[in-house]
Amino acid sequence: MSRSRHRRLLAAATTVALTLTAAACTGSSGGGAVDDPNAKVTVTFWHGWSAPNEVKAIRDNIVAFETKHPNIRVKAVGNITDDKINQALRAGGPKAPDVVSSFTTDNVGEFCTSHALVDLTPFLKKSGIDPAATFPQAQLDYTRFDGNQCTLPLLSDAYGLYYNKAMFAKAGISSPPKTLSEFDADAVKLTTSTGGSYSQLGFMPDYHGYESTISHFAAQFDPTYFSGSGTSEVATDPGLKKAYQWQKKLVDALGGYRRLENYRTTFGDEFSAKNPFMTGQVAMSIDGEWRGGMIDDAKTGLDYGTAPFPVPDDLAADYGKGYTSGTIVGVASTSRKQNAAWELVKFLTTDTDAVVSFANAIHNVPSTTSALASDKVDKSPSFQAFLKIAQNPHSNTTPSSPNGGAYQLTLQNVGYAYESGRNNDLQGALDKAAKQIDTDVAQAK
Amino acid sequence: MTPHVTHAIASATARPTGRPTTRGARRRRERLRNLAFLSPWLAGTGLFFLYPLAATAYFSFTRYDGFTAPRWTGLRNWTFVFRDYPFFWPAMRNTLWLVVVIVILRVLFGLAIGMLVVRLKRGGGLFRTLYYAPYLAPPVAGTIAFVFLLNPGTGPVDVVLGHLGLPQPGWFNDPSWAKPGLALLALWGVGDLMVIFMASLLDVPREQYEAAQLDGAGAIGRFRYVTLPHLRPILVFAAVTGVIATMQYYTQPLVAGQVASGQIGGSGVQTEPGYPDGSTLTLPQLVYNLGFQRFAAGAACVVAMVLFVLCMAFAAVLLRRGTGLLGED
Numbered sequence: 001m002s003r004s005r006h007r008r009l010l011a012a013a014t015t016v017a018l019t020l021t022a023a024a025c026t027g028s029s030g031g032g033a034v035d036d037p038n039a040k041v042t043v044t045f046w047h048g049w050s051a052p053n054e055v056k057a058i059r060d061n062i063v064a065f066e067t068k069h070p071n072i073r074v075k076a077v078g079n080i081t082d083d084k085i086n087q088a089l090r091a092g093g094p095k096a097p098d099v100v101s102s103f104t105t106d107n108v109g110e111f112c113t114s115h116a117l118v119d120l121t122p123f124l125k126k127s128g129i130d131p132a133a134t135f136p137q138a139q140l141d142y143t144r145f146d147g148n149q150c151t152l153p154l155l156s157d158a159y160g161l162y163y164n165k166a167m168f169a170k171a172g173i174s175s176p177p178k179t180l181s182e183f184d185a186d187a188v189k190l191t192t193s194t195g196g197s198y199s200q201l202g203f204m205p206d207y208h209g210y211e212s213t214i215s216h217f218a219a220q221f222d223p224t225y226f227s228g229s230g231t232s233e234v235a236t237d238p239g240l241k242k243a244y245q246w247q248k249k250l251v252d253a254l255g256g257y258r259r260l261e262n263y264r265t266t267f268g269d270e271f272s273a274k275n276p277f278m279t280g281q282v283a284m285s286i287d288g289e290w291r292g293g294m295i296d297d298a299k300t301g302l303d304y305g306t307a308p309f310p311v312p313d314d315l316a317a318d319y320g321k322g323y324t325s326g327t328i329v330g331v332a333s334t335s336r337k338q339n340a341a342w343e344l345v346k347f348l349t350t351d352t353d354a355v356v357s358f359a360n361a362i363h364n365v366p367s368t369t370s371a372l373a374s375d376k377v378d379k380s381p382s383f384q385a386f387l388k389i390a391q392n393p394h395s396n397t398t399p400s401s402p403n404g405g406a407y408q409l410t411l412q413n414v415g416y417a418y419e420s421g422r423n424n425d426l427q428g429a430l431d432k433a434a435k436q437i438d439t440d441v442a443q444a445k
Numbered sequence: 446m447t448p449h450v451t452h453a454i455a456s457a458t459a460r461p462t463g464r465p466t467t468r469g470a471r472r473r474r475e476r477l478r479n480l481a482f483l484s485p486w487l488a489g490t491g492l493f494f495l496y497p498l499a500a501t502a503y504f505s506f507t508r509y510d511g512f513t514a515p516r517w518t519g520l521r522n523w524t525f526v527f528r529d530y531p532f533f534w535p536a537m538r539n540t541l542w543l544v545v546v547i548v549i550l551r552v553l554f555g556l557a558i559g560m561l562v563v564r565l566k567r568g569g570g571l572f573r574t575l576y577y578a579p580y581l582a583p584p585v586a587g588t589i590a591f592v593f594l595l596n597p598g599t600g601p602v603d604v605v606l607g608h609l610g611l612p613q614p615g616w617f618n619d620p621s622w623a624k625p626g627l628a629l630l631a632l633w634g635v636g637d638l639m640v641i642f643m644a645s646l647l648d649v650p651r652e653q654y655e656a657a658q659l660d661g662a663g664a665i666g667r668f669r670y671v672t673l674p675h676l677r678p679i680l681v682f683a684a685v686t687g688v689i690a691t692m693q694y695y696t697q698p699l700v701a702g703q704v705a706s707g708q709i710g711g712s713g714v715q716t717e718p719g720y721p722d723g724s725t726l727t728l729p730q731l732v733y734n735l736g737f738q739r740f741a742a743g744a745a746c747v748v749a750m751v752l753f754v755l756c757m758a759f760a761a762v763l764l765r766r767g768t769g770l771l772g773e774d
Contacts, residue, residue: 062675083738086737086738087737106715112509114513115512115513116512166698208706208717210707213714215714216714263598265596265597265615267707273472403739403741404740405715409715409717409718412717413531416717416722434525435529436529439529440529443744444739
């Protein structure tokens, strides 16, 4: 064989190999799955739940699924973080997950734009499911990006106000506050100082105070983060600016940033019985519906109530809304069993009994319209408050972005500088943040 | 020119080109044999150093998310990282601060402890164990323990300082004390250097100390003119490896910042990089964040290249200075 022929063959083989490698790396992302849904297969499902009651609940759902689909076995792997999911989705291969779920809705934009998860629209159409009729609007918003429905909601979270009834009674407060001016007054009334610190704090407003983030607060102010064309609106949105100003005013009213931060270092772990609301270190907190389940499980006898988080005085008519998010689930583009994987996703996200039983078991809000209306949903008053928040038409969430939660990090940094007094020029900081967000988004495209 | 050489040249030039001489064949065989002996090293270096380095350099000029094929974007990642990425320069400053402070302190402290332990008449074994044991502690466990010990609200260190009437720093909750806290943590794990210095100190000939003492040298003189020249190669080794290790400082600052902040990421909750106020942010954290969390592998490769160049520059300067320190050796 001549040398030149050798070279041509080598070049052809290399081209074919590179093409195949590239194809294998990118996988199928258009929902054009060709695997036989009736074939006997094992689908690998990665999720983040780890508590015994959560693992049992997901196991029960999988058993119900396998009974309905005897040809599909599900291998569930729990306690998976987003970083592990990202690595596995890139690597692919036989041990990689076919179905993944994540607690962070902020990552949906990244999942969709990178095509790490397949667009589920063709699957939904094939199964005759109308997303708009099946899922509430807020849930649909945080599970898609730029027209790509690459995930579906698998239970939801709603954020509201937790308050200590005994402390309320002792302070002479008869009902939870509905407006932020009432809330501020109650927070001050519920605060007891000891020396340079507190023996009881009405509310921890600092942005490191666990769920006291600008995104959660700003939901009460109807913020617009991005324009229709995708450029940042944070510098011109009046709601966001008011949210920062309200928080800073409350920080000052409760004793100032440094004093509050010192008190914060005495708090225990957020997701444990040492949570400051559960230990009585704070009288009120903003938190998700799961906190009620944790308080009940701890059996400490804490007498607490739940309500929607208060709204600005000029938006009093909107009382009842809150920040919403949830767990998302999708099918890996590297999966070779996408039809079988879709069957699992469809069952977990749209089967009313599956959604309701799972929601009740792990104290989460159901994520379909029919499940929310189901008689089987937890009837306890503390949980019902969150069901109403989730269904409130004014409830909102942080929109997806091609670089995930990077823009929220930028806004958090504005908050840290403003609350601590390092930067008192809020408008200047927001102008700078808007430019930064636009630069970051452009870089991600 | 000797007759042998002229003969060799004449015979070599007389032969037609393209036909190997016996000597040429032997040389080729020798070269192949040498290559065969070197091949494990060549393969390892090529596979685990040269190829990743070339790939990192290439990806730094592309938009690459790990899912779709890389797309050439020229200098876009470089301008983004150096001009537009708000975390790059703070991370650079922190990394350089930690390199300078931690390397110097660890070398000085390791040497001091080594000198102390070799002089102990009794209890040397116990002290060696006490100083070496922290080095064996897993970095995550050690860091979490430090964060709890130094917690300004509940940690025992500030309680003791308070009882003594001394200021109680915020440690990992205070931007101005977080890096000194990390330096303390690095000093706590100085056992590796202590052992190396001890071995070198025990290797110094006793008679040289005796001769110096007879010449009237005091303790400082003996250290300067006897101990130090013997320790110079070890000092250079400690400095170079220390710089490279601290440039890659990742686990401890990341864990310290996240544990002290108390925040766990979730929807609407982004964990703050380098809490508090970016003071514990280092360049390796940016590589991980950009490459594996933000799907921006191209920008991550830029930071990785910066780290590589910095490491090489530090090592080159130290080795050059070290060669000078080593004198004629």
